[in-house]
Amino acid sequence: MTESSKAFGEGESKGHEREARLLVVTATEVLAVDPKEGVVRGDGLEGRHPTCLATDPWGQARAWCGTAESGLLRSHDRGRSWEPSGLPGQHVMSVAASPAREGLVWAGTEPSALWRSTDGGVNWEQMEGLEELPSSSDWAFPPKPETHHVRWIACHPDRAGRVWLAIEAGALVGTADGGGTWKDRVPGGPRDTHELALHPSRPDVLRVAAGDGYFESEDGGESWTTPRDGLGAGYLRSVAIDPGDPDVVIVSGASRPRTTYVAGRSDGRLFRREGLGSWERIGPGWPDPPETIAPLLISGRRAGELWAADERGVHGSTDGGRRWEPVAAFPATPSNLRGLALVAPRVG
Numbered sequence: 001m002t003e004s005s006k007a008f009g010e011g012e013s014k015g016h017e018r019e020a021r022l023l024v025v026t027a028t029e030v031l032a033v034d035p036k037e038g039v040v041r042g043d044g045l046e047g048r049h050p051t052c053l054a055t056d057p058w059g060q061a062r063a064w065c066g067t068a069e070s071g072l073l074r075s076h077d078r079g080r081s082w083e084p085s086g087l088p089g090q091h092v093m094s095v096a097a098s099p100a101r102e103g104l105v106w107a108g109t110e111p112s113a114l115w116r117s118t119d120g121g122v123n124w125e126q127m128e129g130l131e132e133l134p135s136s137s138d139w140a141f142p143p144k145p146e147t148h149h150v151r152w153i154a155c156h157p158d159r160a161g162r163v164w165l166a167i168e169a170g171a172l173v174g175t176a177d178g179g180g181t182w183k184d185r186v187p188g189g190p191r192d193t194h195e196l197a198l199h200p201s202r203p204d205v206l207r208v209a210a211g212d213g214y215f216e217s218e219d220g221g222e223s224w225t226t227p228r229d230g231l232g233a234g235y236l237r238s239v240a241i242d243p244g245d246p247d248v249v250i251v252s253g254a255s256r257p258r259t260t261y262v263a264g265r266s267d268g269r270l271f272r273r274e275g276l277g278s279w280e281r282i283g284p285g286w287p288d289p290p291e292t293i294a295p296l297l298i299s300g301r302r303a304g305e306l307w308a309a310d311e312r313g314v315h316g317s318t319d320g321g322r323r324w325e326p327v328a329a330f331p332a333t334p335s336n337l338r339g340l341a342l343v344a345p346r347v348g
Helices: 134-138
Strands: 023-024 030-036 040-041 052-053 065-068 070-077 093-097 106-110 113-118 125-127 149-155 163-168 171-175 191-199 203-208 215-217 235-241 248-254 269-273 296-299 306-310 313-315 325-329 338-341
Touching: 023 052, 023 306, 030 325, 040 325, 065 093, 065 134, 093 149, 093 163, 113 149, 134 171, 149 191, 163 191, 171 203, 191 235, 215 235, 248 296, 296 338, 306 338
Parallel strands: 052 093, 052 338, 235 296
Antiparallel strands: 023 030, 023 338, 030 040, 052 065, 065 070, 093 106, 106 113, 106 149, 113 125, 149 163, 163 171, 191 203, 203 215, 203 235, 235 248, 248 269, 296 306, 306 313, 313 325
16 A cells, blocks of 8 residues: 655644545546545556546445446445456446445446446446437547547436436436436537536436536426526536535536646636525635636535545535635646545444
């Protein structure tokens, strides 16, 4: 195990719970970040090119990491070590563990396909029908227009079969029966979805950060609106919702794709919105003028708790995203980040 405990200041965030633990995926490794312990590199990813990440919402120590060349990996020790978990040879681009059914894990690949495991990643089966959707003829990933992939998977908190998939690029599609049938993209909806967030108390309200802007739906994706007053970024990367208030939304974005993802040439920034109000640029905790990648965002466990990661390290907020403070720095500056997830608390 290789360990580096470099942190901002004294290595602790005074406003955050000490049992918090996050996993961050870079282009080459998975980092376990703890406000007290600093940053620990996970073993078993050497040369595997990680792409995405999910942790177990059922309070287990498990996590899953997709790779570009080695299928899916799994950790049983909260991200400290990794081992193969199926889908060998598949280019896995997204993974999600269902909060509605223990052991149910979804994985998305390039070219676009959805895979399901009901035993925590031991066995997998491919869901059919995606390629038969009418919009599929338009799907294309701009840097590699000959292909496309499942960029993001969002799970309903109570209905195990209800899943939304973001196809990059071209469609946001959904299924209500675990992939037996599919609902294609709808007019007015996002076409370049990067992330989709929902709050467990209002699971039919969807919040989307997309390359074509911000979108939200009040009816599970049947119809969409695009509230953008005050939103000073046209290309959005990430979205999170305050755990204590489903009307508080945070998004990250930048001026264009090139300045969103790659450290050293980026202009990422954060915006916050309450209810039906206008978006407001978040200042405290972020550089001005903007000079970081558009950070990855996730919700915490308690009201007001949110987390973010850019090339500097991990940042936290305890007041619903109004103010942010550094939590832990990375031992070396990553060129880009691929995933951020909060590890469930220890059980037993």
